[in-house]
Amino acid sequence: MRVRFAPSPTGFLHVGNARTAIINYLIAKKNNAIMILRIEDTDRERSSTESEQSIMRDLAWLGIKWDEGPDRDGGYGPYRQSERLDIYRTYTDRLLSEKKAYYCYCTREELEEMKKAPDQGAESYIYSGKCRSLTEKQREDFEREGRKPTVRFRVPDNISLTVQDGIKGAVQFNTSNIGGDFIIVRSDGIPVFNYIVIIDDALMKITHVIRGDDHLSNTPKQILVARSLGLPEPEYAHHTLILGPDRAKLSKRHGITSVETYRSQGYLSEALFNYLAMLGWAAEGGEEILQPEQIMSQIDLSKLSKNSPIFDFQKLKWMNGIYIRKYELDALTDLFIPHIARAGYAVETVDRRHLENIVSILRKYCDLLSDIGRLIGIFLDEICTPDEEADSILKTDEGIQVARAAYQFIQSEINETNFFSSLITRMPTSLKGKSLFMPLRAIITGRQKGPELDQALPLIGFDRCKKRIEYCYERYGKGIP
């Protein structure tokens, strides 16, 4: 068994494509098969090597490993369509000489005109077949005019075709309504996707084509090409496309669609992989969080839902939080580091052990790695300027009282080794419970919400606590006696 993921390098890796890649990868691994990465870059205008590289990087980040591809020769290369033009040419010559394809000299403008013809509903236009049987003379005349022809595939009339689809089941088509003779080679000599995809699949010995169902209606065209060339037909499985909340194909306006952005926003590859891999079906026991191996053992093309899922950003976020909480601490700390740095902290100067302790507390508050940026100040800032909530509590009588008590206390009676337990248990004030704790929290952390004080205090350290207490004393505790 050989499968392939065949992106066109016209931009970043979209989560929808990532899902296709993941499904291919999982099915391949499950069956001990070969997975091929093929770059479909025949759209010269839009393809770029940067895009190709970013797609490969994103796939690797997701943990998808391909066995053959532009960077890994497996004997079936080249793996970029732009490097296979000679191969396609021989097939085109054959189709042409066998009259299964023909040159079409209609210009784009003429085609546009034909579409406007009154008897054609604009949307129901089918190429008339005008150039189907040009005489040698007519051809020469067009050539003399300097027209560059396209090559069209001659679609036979009224033949019914059944695609045996691994997800959709048997899907029937009739050649009379697949849109007429389609172009297989552009006027600049570059062949188009619908034509060469089947050649590559055959030459690369692809046995199973697993792709989005936006390709389903193209499949009969590809099968027609295969048959006229005597090429083998792979088995097909067309999965549904991911939709946005408005049920339109997922796009940028719905939210983040690029894998790269998910990464930079602090999503873990494991979580994105898990979410995307489980979209469209469910594990037998209903589990949601699964290792790739577990998904692999349970996933099956026939289990994939036939209706299109709506991308649930909230659920992905929830899943990411789950992964952050269960991740191995050492590795998680590494993942957090760039996000801490990005928030403006000299994280490299922080003692590793200390950092891990901080992470082990803050991870509970993070759904995204980037969430740590607005929390870690509690531990690393010298002063935590009270936010609005903290400010209002510190302005109350209780707040003022606590600020004073803490100030007196830290000036004399406590030191670095006992401060955290003392601060909590032996504060010289009659206040207790919430009325003691909330102001104290506000003084130390500058906010009313956050980690448990008895855990946070030792990590914040005596010096910082002292500074923060002094700061709040100056700001709230002084003044009116």
Next chain:
RNA sequence: GUCCCCGUCGUCUAGGGGUCUAGGACACCGGGUUUUCAUCCCGGCAACAGGGGUUCGAAUCCCCUCGGGGAUGCCA
């Protein structure tokens, strides 16, 4: 328009003629733990698109309607 695919809680889904007063998860709401918040635990709300068949019996099978998506490119 035409062709193709698809309709179970708001969302992802389980279910494949009786075991369905339709199960799980996210979200939401309530409660517990946490002297805060988050985490964690417990509970609740919430769906078979509509209409016809078939059948003793339909969420499950068939048809129609409606709704959604895709294709219809010298894009992939």
